[in-house]
Amino acid sequence: MQFCNQCGAQMNDGAKFCPKCGATIGQPQAPQYSQPNNDQSFNAPGFNPAPNNYQQQTQVPPQQQVYGQVPPPQQQPPVYGQNTQIPPYQAPKTGNFFKDILNTPDYTAQYDPADIANSKGITIASYFWILFWLPLAVNSNSRYGRFHANQALLMLIASAACSLVSWILNLIIGAIFVVKNTVGNAFMTGNYSEYVTSGFGLFLSGLFGFILAIPSLAFLILGIINAANGKAKELPIIGKFRIIK
Template sequence: MAFCGKCGQKIEEGIKFCPACGAPVEVNATQSAQSQQPAGGYNQADIEQNKVMAVLAYFGILVLIPIFAAKESKFARFHSNQGLVLCIAAVLYGVAYSILSAVVLAISWRLYFVVSLLGLVSIVFAVLAVIGIINAANGKAKELPVIGKFKILK
């Protein structure tokens, strides 16, 4: 399968003009080999077309956009899975922290300082999101530390 040199749209073989932008399609041997050869298991054209979707996957609930909009992209799907696991972990942490805070505050307001220190753990989720955004922007499909091994999406 070839890709348009102007807009990057997938083009069926044998078509002379891009259906998206109308530009003439030149398919030479190097472009054809490069578009079909996966780079690290992912198609290079797929990576270039879906970097924005992959980056968007690390912004909390916005992970739903690449999940539904880039279903066919392996690269965006990988980062959507990473972002979804990160979002679920952050929500679970928030719920657990809220419950723990309420219980400790009900027992004694003096102990609340100790629980508030546990709130600093939320910085870890921000750091993991930044790592994921950097990997997605650079076109890499690296798993996030600690939570990257969990797979929710196929």
């Protein structure tokens, strides 16, 4: 009595084939190999062990081996003449109304020093009322010139608004404080009357006109001082608006 080498079935002596699995009796078994671990080598023909994953990893540069993290990229210094992200400088609040209202953002660090030097004269001239367009006509690519052209345009609009308010107030005061004035004429047989603004009304008109002229004069002086000092500093109250960009 013999047994099949493949399936272990019982066979008669002298049988050449297994009645159960059909294997040939006496045929040598195919070698069975066990899977080696990564620390063993196997020299069996046709066997290609799995590659060691640790040996195939790309080496990490030394500066990237700190706690397994890649350091953030170094920030490049700002390039003048471009829209940089440098925040404007502004001094802390002091609690003084007049000092705080003059404490406006200063964007000078965002502009090219060469551009400031070349545009200084033309930016000063732009604050003389309707000459805000001069920096645009001379060099439209100058960012510093465009900044002051925008500030000068805002100053012109504010001055026009103050003049309009002053004119409206004069009309109102003239309608309220009106008196009848009798005028005599030597070449006429009689006198005639006319309506004029009283002395108090004229005083109020002059007072309001002077008060409304102060902002325009202050914007003019501050704009010229900033341009002469090579500073891209906003005018108080109105300087934050951008018309010319």
